[in-house]
Amino acid sequence: MPRSPAYDALSRKIEARTARAGVIGLGYVGLPLAIAIARSGFAVTGFDIDPAKVVSLDAKRSYIDAVTSGDLALAIDEKRFSPTTDFGELAGCDVIIICVPTPLTRHRDPDLSFVEATARSIAVHLRSGQLVVLESTTYPGTTDDVVKVILETTGLKSGTDFFVGFSPEREDPGNQHFNTATIPKIVAGDGADALSLMVGFYSAAVKTVVPVSSNATAEAVKLTENIFRSVNIALVNELKTVYAAMGIDVWEVIDAAKTKPFGYMPFYPGPGLGGHCIPIDPFYLTWKSREYELPTRFIELAGEINSAMPRYVVAKLAEALDMRAGKALSRSRVLVLGLAYKKNVADIRESPSLRLIEVIEERGGKADYHDPLVGEIPSTREYQHLKGRASVDLTPETIASYDAILVATDHDQLDYAAITRNAPLIVDTRNVFARLGLAGDHIIKA
Numbered sequence: 375m376p377r378s379p380a381y382d383a384l385s386r387k388i389e390a391r392t393a394r395a396g397v398i399g400l401g402y403v404g405l406p407l408a409i410a411i412a413r414s415g416f417a418v419t420g421f422d423i424d425p426a427k428v429v430s431l432d433a434k435r436s437y438i439d440a441v442t443s444g445d446l447a448l449a450i451d452e453k454r455f456s457p458t459t460d461f462g463e464l465a466g467c468d469v470i471i472i473c474v475p476t477p478l479t480r481h482r483d484p485d486l487s488f489v490e491a492t493a494r495s496i497a498v499h500l501r502s503g504q505l506v507v508l509e510s511t512t513y514p515g516t517t518d519d520v521v522k523v524i525l526e527t528t529g530l531k532s533g534t535d536f537f538v539g540f541s542p543e544r545e546d547p548g549n550q551h552f553n554t555a556t557i558p559k560i561v562a563g564d565g566a567d568a569l570s571l572m573v574g575f576y577s578a579a580v581k582t583v584v585p586v587s588s589n590a591t592a593e594a595v596k597l598t599e600n601i602f603r604s605v606n607i608a609l610v611n612e613l614k615t616v617y618a619a620m621g622i623d624v625w626e627v628i629d630a631a632k633t634k635p636f637g638y639m640p641f642y643p644g645p646g647l648g649g650h651c652i653p654i655d656p657f658y659l660t661w662k663s664r665e666y667e668l669p670t671r672f673i674e675l676a677g678e679i680n681s682a683m684p685r686y687v688v689a690k691l692a693e694a695l696d697m698r699a700g701k702a703l704s705r706s707r708v709l710v711l712g713l714a715y716k717k718n719v720a721d722i723r724e725s726p727s728l729r730l731i732e733v734i735e736e737r738g739g740k741a742d743y744h745d746p747l748v749g750e751i752p753s754t755r756e757y758q759h760l761k762g763r764a765s766v767d768l769t770p771e772t773i774a775s776y777d778a779i780l781v782a783t784d785h786d787q788l789d790y791a792a793i794t795r796n797a798p799l800i801v802d803t804r805n806v807f808a809r810l811g812l813a814g815d816h817i818i819k820a
């Protein structure tokens with residue numbers, strides 16, 4: 375079949391690196407991606423509705439760990455990256471990539487309002503010869519049934535005038551071994567020409583590109599990866615509670631099980647799930663499968679087990695306070711260590727630590743927190759009542775002044791030896807003390 379003139383023109387621009395990319399949504403995903411694309415030789419315009427982000431980027435100050443201010447400054451100085459809030463500049467972009475949030479509503483249904491608003495802003499400036507890519511995690515069908523449909527209200531046709539693709543993001547904040555350019559990237563398109571443009575464009579910016587047959591398949595790949603994690607984490611969380619009742623240490627079990635060279639992959643228990651992805655994305659599929667009248671029992675069960683973890687941990691804490699110090703939780707002061715949802719990052723989205731503080735206080739206890747990376751609890755959707763609380767300093771005196779230290783996030787930079795020496799009681803949800811060889815009768819695992 376002959377290719378459309380729009381395809382030929384864009385394909386040539388991509389090959390010559392004269393295509394301009396536009397990345398919409400300069401957060402955890404969009405900013406590192408924009409810089410990786412800029413590094414590969416394309417000029418990139420970054421769009422965000424948050425003027426504070428654009429002001430910070432203009433001043434060459436990165437707010438995302440994965441992008442150093444030095445890398446940002448280099449991209450700006452070489453005129454490869456320019457941030458803006460002016461969506462009029464979309465008209466000058468040849469490849470437009472959407473990296474906006476895809477949260478859940480209060481009723482735990484997909485909230486596509488950010489994606490839809492973005493698609494509508496693109497539609498205003500859509501012209502022949504553009505490739506529009508969705509990178510936000512979502513249910514199968516979103517790219518073709520939502521984004522493409524909005525773009526086609528302009529009268530232009532996908533596959534002839536403009537092109538639509540999906541490529542899921544696999545960012546792993548804090549991971550020292552992989553970055554945007556070295557993580558293999560799944561790509562898909564609406565039709566053969568869109569796929570060919572997707573392969574051409576992304577091959578320039580990332581080392582390995584993995585094409586799949588449709589946008590819906592690529593959307594399903596991302597959900598599968600995150601559901602796999604959610605289900606396996608739920609499984610070890612359940613095993614943790616069962617083995618604990620039997621006097622067996624689940625971490626010792628996992629360390630031994632993972633010596634099996636095939637057919638086993640270690641997952642670790644914790645105080646509950648956090649982050650923008652694993653607690654949320656699986657429910658995008660649950661919602662979509664209702665349309666097909668198909669149950670998603672594994673996904674729902676995993677969600678139930680994982681969200682029950684903060685209550686389980688606080689029950690273990692209350693039991694330890696009672697048995698070891700003869701103290702009721704309702705008369706105790708607890709220091710929650712680590713507010714971020716995972717170690718060595720400052721991201722507190724969906725963090726179980728917030729729920730731990732809430733459950734301790736629901737039960738009448740007093741909870742403070744310490745996190746070297748999170749100075750103050752910012753505004754959050756669900757925990758607005760905790761906003762403004764500040765991280766307490768971690769000194770031998772403060773450690774000793776609490777009835778218990780509850781380790782929720784095992785940041786590397788914490789002084790675990792000092793905590794072991796000074797805390798009257800430690801409840802460890804991450805097995806960090808055993809890993810560091812720190813022992814004591816006052817340390818219990820939960």
Ligand SMILES: NC(=O)c1ccc[n+]([C@@H]2O[C@H](COP(=O)([O-])OP(=O)(O)OC[C@H]3O[C@@H](n4cnc5c(N)ncnc54)[C@H](O)[C@@H]3O)[C@@H](O)[C@H]2O)c1
Nearest residue numbers: 399400401402403422423424473474475476510511543545
């Ligand atoms: N954070 C991760 O590790 C990760 C990993 C894989 C996939 N994802 C997915 O990537 C997507 C983005 O996540 P994130 O973590 O980067 O979110 P984020 O909140 O860090 O960033 C999103 C950015 O989009 C901006 N924004 C919102 N609406 C906009 C609009 N209409 N126009 C322009 N900008 C707008 C926000 O101001 C913000 O800067 C989500 O779908 C998420 O599920 C995230």
